[in-house]
Amino acid sequence: MGDYKDELKYLLERERTAKIICAELNNFMDLKSTLITIIDHVKKLTACEAIGIRLHDNGDYPYYVYNGFPDSFIMQENSLCDKDKGEDCHSECICEKIINGKVDRSQPFFTKGGSFWSNNTSALFANMDEKERRGFKENYCNASGYESMALIPLKARGKRIGLIQLNDKNTGMFTIELIEYLEMIAEQVGLAVQNSLAYDKLRELSIKDTLTGLYNRRGFFEFINKELSRARRDGSTFGILSMDLDNFKEVNDQFGHLVGDQVLKSFAEILSSIVRDYDMACRLGGDEFVVIVNTTLKGLDFTQKRILVKVMEWISSEKITSNLGVSIGSVLWEPGRTEDIDALLKVADQAMYKAKMSKKCPRINN
Template sequence: MTLVKSGQHLNRIGIAFSVIIVLWGLHLLYDRLILFHSLTAEAVFVGGGAALLGIFLLIKFTRCMNRQWEEQAKAYQELQKELEQKVKELTALHYLSQEEYLTQSLELFLQHLLETTCQIFQAPAGEVLLLDEDTGELTYKAAFGLSKEYVSRIKFKPGEGIIGRSALGEIVCTEDLNKDPRVKYPLENRLEGFRALMSVPLRLNEKIIGVMAVRAVEPRTFSSEDAQLLSTMANHAAHAIERQMMYRQLKEANEKLTLLYRIGKTLAKKLDLDEVFATLLEEILKAVEIERCSLFEVDQETGVIRGKISSVMSKEEIEKIVLPLEKSPVGMAVASGNNTLVIEDVSKIQTLSEESRGVLEKFGIKSMAVVLIKYGEKVAGAITLSSADYYRFTPQELELVEAVAEQAGIAIENARLYEEVSRIAITDELTGLFTRIYFNRRLEEEWARANRYDSSLSLVMIDIDDFKQVNDTRGHKVGDEVLKKVAYIIKNNLRASDVAARYGGDEFVLILPDTAEEGAVSVAEKIRKAVSELSDPKVTISAGVAVYQPGKYKNAEEMLIAADMAMYSAKSNLKNRTYIIN
């Protein structure tokens, strides 16, 4: 610029000097003409020559001046173009910076980025594709002006097509997609109606994480300035993506910690095993966007898995699932030695048992993930995520469920220990029947229910005939075996709703809810006949039955006394029979 100004200054001096020479030559001729009324050859030569020289120099310097003005105008135009480009760039970056901090969603930010970029380039469509680290493919993260069908169907690998070449670091511009042999999907591009495309890599600390591109409907030549501007936008997008990913990771970590705290706090209050599984299912469905989730209890000692609760099966359906651990998806996870097993296509697993395959087919499961619930090295249960499609479980989903499973292991073990302690407290150690304390509590509950709803209720008191003689002649060890056998027969002849307890010594008592006289006598007789078939030693029992009737007994204790009296009536009448108090 300084040289241009210096040249212009010299040209101005030259023009002024030329004008002076012209005027001096003309003045010389004028003076000779006025003074002598004639022009001499010398005067004409000197004055005319000076004027002609001045005119020649004037023309020369004027041309130089015009050339410099043209160069200066061109320089100004280029500067103006450069400034306009910078203004575009700064305006876009300022807008996007605002959008980045106003938008917490990466997908929404990229959508705004594309819309702004397309406005700047006056392009009807644009796209951002990111590299999937698992598959190594470029997948659409955001698109503007492209159909959903195209976006969902089209994928690139680095180096494939124009988009793929940018994933290798190349800035690629094509004036006409229909004529460019590098295009991977020419038909799809024609169907979308786009002819020109420019794509640039998304770089983050020298690492290429994706591609950004804009498209035009008509053939178009993208300039180097266009490529530079799009690269600037792409670099900004890459850093924004990094910040958004960091924000998302922090948010997910915070959500994970919050979830684990909430689950730990909730499970600490749960000592019922069913409630523990129900709480786990509820929390998993809140944390993971998947509809199908089931929880199983694993018993490694017996080699069996039992369904506990499911988001897609009824309580009856899931509890019917009792499968051998071996050759089941859960068993495969245990055998793998890993806490998590992902099965992308269950139909390809040849080692599944027929029972396991039948369950998977019944509920239309095509892919699944199994996350083991452990307490130390012991497998206590399993969480299964399943899908009716060939679903790819994300690392974030699996990590979250794994974290929940860690909390669950302690809770399940605590619930099991509580159940075991409770069972020991209410269970007779020798026979496995309930204790007298538990029986008394249940009797009061069933009495109150029968009294309130006028429902049927029966009690059966059982005593082994001549049991003292067995102990005296065969010893207490044989006597204990007799008690166990009688208890086993009693349990095998009762419903799940019935209660059997060892009342004391060789006496047993049964609570039969919703059972009238005929049913109670039938149960007592089945047990009596089964016991009479025992041998070595051969023993019999006597049974007494009492049936609830409104107003007949003042309380449960009176009804129990009536059953006891009926039993002693049976023993005093030849034994090995059933009596009922009317």
């Protein structure tokens, strides 16, 4: 009777976990936070020592979230792809086989759903013949002491996008029923990941300028409001560079709007080459651009001068036959300032117009 009650309790817990996971996937706002919550629930249900989720990223499948794996293990195993052999992901590890569907379903350690599982990897690999063993050359999980291992593919609309991995140093952690349950969970996770990525693409389109690829006005205000909140919280500084292309109308009038568009794109490329990953370049509209720089006053001045130099080099090399130039104004937010975003931008704009009127911007006359 005790075993029956324990099994019933486990099944009820499994059902409850499935409902929690589905609710998380249906209501999430942040993919990473949601997947962290999900693997926490799965880890608790399975009592497995370590669990992680790999997701496709630029041709590779690094760990997106994980719990219980040592950092040294993640560093060793994070990449599945040998970039020296080309863009395709090729390795001899089991993770790569699962993601690419290289499974032999006639083998007991593969399921009909394309998962791998073993309750004793040492015995499994020791009992393989030479031909089978050649297909599993890289067994870092087993070398790290993990005896129980399960790899569940993540799929979305028939396409493999990653996997769920469970490892434990004890033997006998899994049953086929548990693996099939995890495959059901993986189906829901795969669809949610696909939907999240599609949402992110749509959102990125809404905050990106279609001509230059820089962030647009909406993206600017989203980013700078977060930057201002962060700076107020930790007492850091950041700067705004407001800039305007001088005599840009002459380019459109003299060469046409197609050339004008190319000028805007070229200027955007200059800004993109200068700003760091944690800074931001935006096109507010027309020939008005803004750069947000996470720096001090000295760093802000340095960035401004660097832009001016790059613009002069660009105008000279392109031999643009108009008085094209750029005017830049700046403002530094630092602890003690009380202006909101609109007021800060106005200060930078006023400095930019002052620079324009005093003709301190670069010029070229042909």
